[in-house]
Amino acid sequence: MSLRQVVVIVLGVLLNGLNSSMIAVALVPISATYHVNSQATAWLVSGLYLATSVAQPTMGRLADLLGPKRVFCFGLVLTGLAGLGAWFAPDLGWLIAARVVLGIGTSAAYPSGLALVRRNERDGEGIRTSVVLGAITISSQVCTAFGPSVGGFLITWFGWQSIFLVNVPVTLLGLLGALFWLPGDQQAIRGNLRSVLRSLDSLGIALFCAMMIALLFFLMRLSSGIAWGPLVIALLAGGLLFWREWRCTTPFIDIRMLASHGGLLMTYGRYIATYLVFYSVFYGYSQWLEQGRGLAPDMAGLVMLPVAAVGALTAALMTKKLVIWRGLLGGALFMLIGTGLLQLAGSTASLWLLALIAAVLGIPNGLSNVSNQNALYLQAPASQMGAAAGLLRTSQYVGAILASSLISINYHQQATDAGLHHLGLYLTGVSMLVLIVVLIDPKLRALSDHLVKKVSTQKGEKEYVRSTR
Template identity: 40%
Template sequence: MTDRRTAAPGDTGKAGFDRRLVPPMMLGSVLNPVNSTVIAVALVPIGTAFGAPPSQTAWLVSALYLATALGQPVVGRLIDLFGPRRLFLLSTSLVGVAGVVGTLAPGLGVLIAARVLLGFGTCAGYPAAMALLRSEAERTGRDSPAGILTALAVANQTIAVAGPLLGGLLIGLGGWRSTFALNIPLAAAAVLLGALRLPARRPAARGRTAAQIDLPGMALFAAMLVSLLLFLMNLRAGAWYLPVVTAAAAAAFTVRELRASTPFIDLRVLGGNAPLLATYGRALVAYVVSYAFLYGFTQWTEESYGLSPFHAGLVQIPMFLVGIAVSVTVGRRGGVLAKLLLGAAGQIAACVLMLTLTSASPVWALLVLAVVFGIPQGANGLALQNSVYFQADPRRTGSSAGLLRTFAYLGSMIASSATAASFGQHAGTAGMHHLAWIMLAAGVLFLAVTAFDRSLRKAPAS
């Protein structure tokens, strides 16, 4: 196959995947998951510092998801058009700025603003990594090595799971502000690696121009998503107008994208790709369960069970270790159906175990729960990522990967809303059990949409 890349830093030839791209790919892609979960054990200390209840500190979670859910497909589309380098460097620089703002924040409002900046700043890493995988496959004429796909999934899933532990360590050493300061060296390293190793410019064969950016479509998509996510975080009668705005924006977005010559999201192609749509739906449901546990259960272990942020993080070490082991083990095998069924079974079992816990439960019961939750953490992320890689239009790999994250964070927003509604002013045991029932319903739905999806049986073996 003809080499489609122009000469660039890190371009070592056609023989095989350019592994010099792996470090910036991995570091860039984990900036979002680490910031998604490192905050989990910091919510209680931040609430104490500013006198804010869980219903207010929940916005620290939602702000990042709101920005990320909006930014991922937009940045992903820009990466499809112009290549990953410029978008990667700009976004990761913004992560460093957000780290400074959060570290110096005088109040909760500024902290929320810092989380919004983090959401937008971490948008480029994952779509850039997926686009690089696709471009390397085209350059070499071979599928990207399964080990690279597995490593990317392992990095994202296990970093997300390790976030509470890392947060506990940082809080123990330097207080909750250190969870924001962490982004300063991470962003510096990502920018440096990206500048040195990412391809310098887009292949001329693709001929992408600024005229292909669908700004009206992006604006309508933003209006639709923002109004929907604000409604999910503000479930009350007075917010009735938000779903109306969502429906109106969705209708206008649909009309625009069906008429646009170069749409932001090609609804004709997407609408005809039922397997990809099903994957997005599974991602939404899976992350309802995953993030409800990471935030809700962690808050309960601190407020009702009495653990410190550091020890709340330690309790989740088994989930971190099991998640890695599961990802590495199942990543060696082709197909996605078995991985998804394993993840579904793990989710359901873990939710049932949550219902048995009280503030008097022994510590080993919390550790067992963490072990069981490690199974879906390791299996689901890998399966969903691989599904998108094989199901998406190769010309829209970046935006398709961004949409996967959008649906995942829509699920996370639902989880955050469910957590805030279940706990109210205090993360008590009754609220934790209420949340577990919601998670169990989502887990059963995940199992159903997986078991009855015949397209999964036709997924590529590698």
């Protein structure tokens, strides 16, 4: 694969991480523009992640059916249109809709990009595949790390609308590069529209969305009492989803695989809990820095920088070894310490202390993220690795959706010291639960201690394999 092809793919992939993180410092000015509270703006976060949790595996399947270049270009067009739509948003509802479309559009680049990389790997020319995959991973982490800082700069100088409009020139560049430099889709479109929709498990996707939306409504209204209607809908949709996916030949969520691999189910649960804490900090802490601490968006972005930057650095160091149990244990411990330190944050706290708290909270993201992915690699059947990896990404977004609900419950009208401290207590409880699960799971420790070894391939590259069955 040539350098310019790699640049085009990376340009498309980074848009998802950038749009996910820039919004963290835009929630307060958006709230002021539309005169809404924190519970309303939480839908800007959960809406994108709900769309992304469904769109990423769906776009991957579409790339197989329609061709990766077609899907890659379609995603860029959709992203650019969403950026324009957000710029002209007359109200919050319109902006939420634009964020949903943005989530769908930015979800296309990663699965279609990997499909393009795989195709060029067979050609055996250009940059090595390991280097290309590393570039894709690092670019996504870097964009997540610097997203709040970039967003803070744009908001300070050009207004919050600029974090959406910036997608337009980037997608235009990516689209031109894709049309001229990416290899064409040689295969014809497989099947008609009906067969394509059938292979996507549209009913399963619809039930998943209904369950998550109803659950969001239920969680966001907990502060004012139990909303029985959304709870009943969520349970009903969840039951129908289980019934549907158990019988579906091409399920959106492979229930049979989860039922036959209990370790995988535990890994998904840890991943949801880890990202529940991460996104609660990423969005909740930054919102408090602006409203509770009174920082400008650009300064809040700088204080938040260590969360993702330290996490990315830790993850990079972790990739040198296939660590599982020790990484999960360390991640849970630092998560417990970091969420406990949130009790020290206050309107009079120094910026150095606030940045230190952010740095400590970044460590578990790197440790737990890599360790859970390593566990998935060993636990998932080789024939179902793609589906298992897709569910891991979906678990991440479910954690983000739950985090937006938890933030809205604790902040109500705006982020205060008391709200942040209450949020921290919830997160400390989740962290303690993760630590207990890691400590009492004997299979997890055995997986790390006895089933892993490092070997060299004939090409001289390093890879990890099961040492025993």
